[in-house]
Amino acid sequence: MRVREILEKINHIAFFGDLNLMVDNITYDSRKTDSKTIFSAIKGFKKDGHAFITNAFDKGCKVVLCESIPIKIEGMSYIVVQNSRSAMADISYELNLSGVDIDLVGVTGTNGKTSITYLLKSIYEFNGLSAGVIGTMGALIGDKKISLDNTTPEAPDLHNILKAMATDGIRHCFMEVSSHSTELHRVKNLKFSLGIFTNLTEDHLIFHETMENYYQAKKKFFYQCQKSIINIDDPYGKRLYHELKQDEKNVVSYSAVAKADYFIEKIEIDRTGARYNLKTGLKKYYVNLKATGEFNVYNYTAAIAAGAEAGLNVDYCIKALESIKGVEGRFEFVDSTLDCTVILDFAHTPDGLEKVMETINQFATGRKVALFGAQGERDIARRALMGEVAGKFCDFVMITSDNPVYEDPMNICLEITKGIEKYHDNYMIMLDREEAINYLIENYQHDDIILLAGKSTEPYQMIEDRKVPYNEKQIAINAIRKKEKKLEGKK
Structure with missing residues (x-):
């Protein structure tokens, strides 16, 4: 596409350069530019892309999308816009997604997004439909998994992934839509057949500043979205449902408390799973899950509702979910012959941790032990709140590191202890996360439930600006095998 054609499709303030240049891609990374790739100078959280225009030129770039021109380089063309991120999304859509046919279903909320996207993938594949996933655990395109830096990637990355899915014959994509992505134009121009709202609790307030801003995002x-599926048991969900209705949007509800289009009743939960009745319209369905916890009842119901609203048979949606154990890294029981239970979960907010601990409470017969940390350069207030949850529910708490970034991990841990100490002082700080896991498993007591919270399938620890490879599940397995071998040697 010529630059002239691009300018006809976007709002811009000014243009300086050659209108006849040919381009076929756009990137915000100066290291990935070439003679046919536009470099979009976006203002990031720590660095300003305008400082890398020269680097892009050195890579052969001939066109820059920018908000100002810090330096004029001979041979470089400049598209000046009010917002580089917004215009980048527009240009990327034209270059990569215009005419691409793929059905999008988006899931948003503080907790439950990843689980629902993977549950939907299971439902669709059970029904013989091809499906991809984009979210916290990366992008799934067939058997190929791509690591992502953000839950919802920047627009050019997102568009290229969707294009690759469509090229591979994938016709449906289930995507986690973060609040950052709506504010930073990452999902601009995309149309979703369905949107799902799970819940909203305190998170990302360093970015959004207030819960109202977070909600509006x-x-x-x-x-x-053509149609929305809302959890009206969540206070913000109830508000959202009514506001969308007032705006005459197509919206359906799910609930275990109030009258809803998908009504959950007679929930039974134990260690082996969850069972409940689901009423929709004049029909009632019995759901028997291998995954446990009330939070899973809500997540699975959202997925069933989405399948049904997309036109799939409800019985087949339920059968699909009854056939799986659950989602990897979400309340996942780690295989063991020890007389304790080790659970892996992504819970990293006070609400998420509380829901997991409430589930554990329903079947624990021994001590409840939790290991977790709090991320650096994120909402400081929630550290003590997570400590309060752990202090309330747990007999012993191991506080450790979780993506400290540039903060002192010890200071983060001490913030957490303020909450625990409102209930007891039975905790330990061990900054090396692997060492902490080994300690808990080496020193477990009979019937302990050991929750490893916060990291789950995240494949790294973020230390300063480095992503240090990390695999929580493998570390737990190694520690369990070591303990099993040790106990076997004593027989």
Whole structure:
């Protein structure tokens, strides 16, 4: 596409350069530019892309998308816009997604997004439909898994992934839509057949500043959806449902408390799973899950509702979910012959941790032990709140590192202890996470439930600006095998 054609499709303030240049891609990374790739100078959280225009030119770049021109380079063309991120999304869509046919279903909320996207993938594949996933655990394109830096990638990355899915014959994509992505134009121009709202609790307030801003960022997404599926048991979900209704949007509800289009009743939960009745319209369905916890009842119901609203048979949606154990890294029982239970979960907010601990409470017969940390350069207030949850529910707490970034991990841990100490002082700080896991498993007591929270399938620890490879599940397995071998040697 010629630059002239691009300018006809986007709002811009000015242009300086050659209108006849040919381009076929756009990137925000100066290291990935070439003679046919536009470099978009975006203002990031720590660095400003305008400082890398020269680097892009050195890579052969001939066209820059920018908000100002810090330096004029001979041979470089400049598209000046009010917002580089927004214009980048527009240009990328034209270059990569215009005419691409793929059905999008988006899931947003503080907790439950990853689980629901993977549950939907299971439902669709059970029904013989091809499906891809984009979210916290990366992008799944067939058997290929791509690591991602963000839950919802920047627009050019997202568009290229969707294009690759369509090229591979994948016709449906289930995507986690973060609040950052709506504010930073990452999902701009995309149309979703369905949007799902799970819940909203305190998170990302360093970015959004207030819960109202956080809510509005989530709400914005649903105006890109043909139909919305809302958890009205969540206070913000109830508000969202009514506001969308007032705006005459197509919206359905799910609930275990109030009258809803998908009504959950007679929930039974134990260690082996969850069972409940699901009423929709004039029909009632019995759901028997291998995954346990009330939070899973809500997640699975959202997935069933989405399948049904997409036109799939409800019985087949339920059969699909009854056939799986659950989602990897989400309340996952780690295989062991020890007389304790080790559970892996992504819970990294006070609400997420509380829901997991409430589930454990329903079947624990021994001590409840939790290992977790709090991320650096994120909401400081929630550290003590997570400590309070752990202090309330746990007999012993191991506090450790979780992506400290540039913060002192010890200071983060001490913030957490303020919450625990409201209930007891039975905790330990061990900054080396692997060492902490080994300690808990080496020193477990009979019937302990050991929760490893916060990291789950995340494949790294973020230390300063380095992503240090990390595999929590493998570390737990290694520690369990070591303990099993040790106990076997004593027989």
